[in-house]
Amino acid sequence: MRPQVIHLVDDSKLGGVKLALESQSESSLKQTFDFKICILNLHSWFPRRYSADIICLHAAASWRKLPGLCLLRLANIGTPLLYQEHHYSEYFVKHRVAKSWRFLLMLRLCYRLMTRVLSVSDAQANWMKRERLTSQDKLIVMGQAKDVTPFLMLSAKPIGRPVVLGAYGRFDSQKGFDLLLEAMTQLSPEKVELRLAGGGEELEELETKWANLPHVRFVGEVHDVPQFLSGCDAVVIPSRWEPFGLTCQESLTAGKTIITSGVDGLNEQLEEIESLGLNRTGDLIRLAELTPEKIVEAIDKLIDRAEALLGDNKESNASLGLSRQARQIVAARWPVLLEKWREVLSKHL
Structure with a gap:
């Protein structure tokens, strides 16, 4: 038994x-x-x-x-x-x-x-x-980790115009979506689009306040997160605090460029990739300060990088984001965690 x-x-x-x-x-x-x-x-x-x-x-x-x-x-x-x-x-x-x-x-x-x-x-x-x-x-x-196999199976998304940003999770003050939406007021709809997914106590208030932004879409709860991420060039995680941050693990495994506050457990997820030299310049962007202004600066850098890769060729297959090897490293956190749980549970029987 x-x-x-x-x-x-x-x-x-x-x-x-x-x-x-x-x-x-x-x-x-x-x-x-x-x-x-x-x-x-x-x-x-x-x-x-x-x-x-x-x-x-x-x-x-x-x-x-x-x-x-x-x-x-x-x-x-x-x-x-x-x-x-x-x-x-x-x-x-x-x-x-x-x-x-x-x-x-x-x-x-x-x-x-x-x-x-x-x-x-x-x-x-x-x-x-x-x-x-x-x-x-x-x-x-x-x-912390979860099974991210469906995220690892995603193909790289070719860059298009505008650059598509994704952000998702519970709508409350922890996630910093209010700061991200404030930043979007300073960015051109011709250059960037934001898709916000999730639900929570602040959703109705934020939807009402920012309903006039033409380049922001509130997509509601998503049950297929890999499908949501497949349409994004990058993911923004402007959390005020995040003991670990499963959205970061999911987004990295999906191969997405990350813009993040880097607080608490978020930073070490980026460091794991950086320590192995598996990221290109601009793949992992930490905010110098968690303010709308610094978010705008980070997104502007991302747009400049996308424009440089895309050039004048609208049919380019160039993409932002992580290499296959980096994505596999992130996904490997899951079996490592399972073995840690096996060890800890066995010791307490």
């Missing part, structure tokens, strides 16, 4: 987390472990004891949830409780936390309840160490 591993989430809207867990549950690991994803209510005073060999928790910690976390721990004494931190990072604290000492104390108390704390990036783990959020023997740098 396979050991049972239960993944607990308390927010079914967490698209990236849900996709990563579903990828894991359907991976080769299912031959060794029996995975189950359950919704958890941390505000309940009647915690459940789970029939599991290992519990993996993926809920965002908070002061309000701390009693629920304590009850969950008490109800499941004897069962390893692994906490994967998808939500918080150095730049989250910078942008969203007024009293950092109080917030960091809450994290220390929550992490103390766990058997292990799993970080999704090196940047996040380094932040945890600097802030002494948990002991080094409890912290495991897992990384």
Whole structure:
């Protein structure tokens, strides 16, 4: 009988987390472990004891949830409780936390309840160490990834006029789409088009505010992300914080030029390619500062590069983006992560 591993989430809207867990549950690991994803209510005073060999928790910690976390721990004494931190990072604290000492104390108390704390990036783990959020023997740098085979299968898109930018994800302040849309007001519709995909609490407000921009298209939720990316020359990821950033992994595997803030876990995804010398100048663009003005500068450089490649030949097959080898390196994060999970889960049986 396979050991049972239960993944607990308390927010079914967490698209990236849900996709990563579903990828894991359907991976080769299912031959060794029996995975189950359950919704958890941390505000309940009647915690459940789970029939599991290992519990993996993926809920965002908070002061309000701390009693629920304590009850969950008490109800499941004897069962390893692994906490994967998808939500918080150095730049989250910078942008969203007024009293950092109080917030960091809450994290220390929550992490103390766990058997292990799993970080999704090196940047996040380094932040945890600097802030002494948990002991080094409890912290495991897992990384993050998903099965990106469909993205790797995409062919390079020939450049056209205008250059097509893509951006996608949940519409909230984290993703920085408001800054990107402000930047688009300063760019010519003849030279660039932006396609924004996704949903969320800020979608209606942004659609209403920027409805008059002729070179911006809100395409709504997309269920076929590789198909969406196949029509884009480049992807913009202007996130204010991003503990890892699965959209970056997907876009890199699709071979797209990236314009990004480079915060938290985003930067190391670019560094992985750069360290091997697999990128050309202009493939990976970090914003010097996360402002509309700097986004405009980055997009202008991208347009200039596209024009230089395209020249006067509208039938050119030239394309922007990464080499096949670079894309394969990014895709290889997935099997590496699976082996890391196999190792960690096996040690806690």
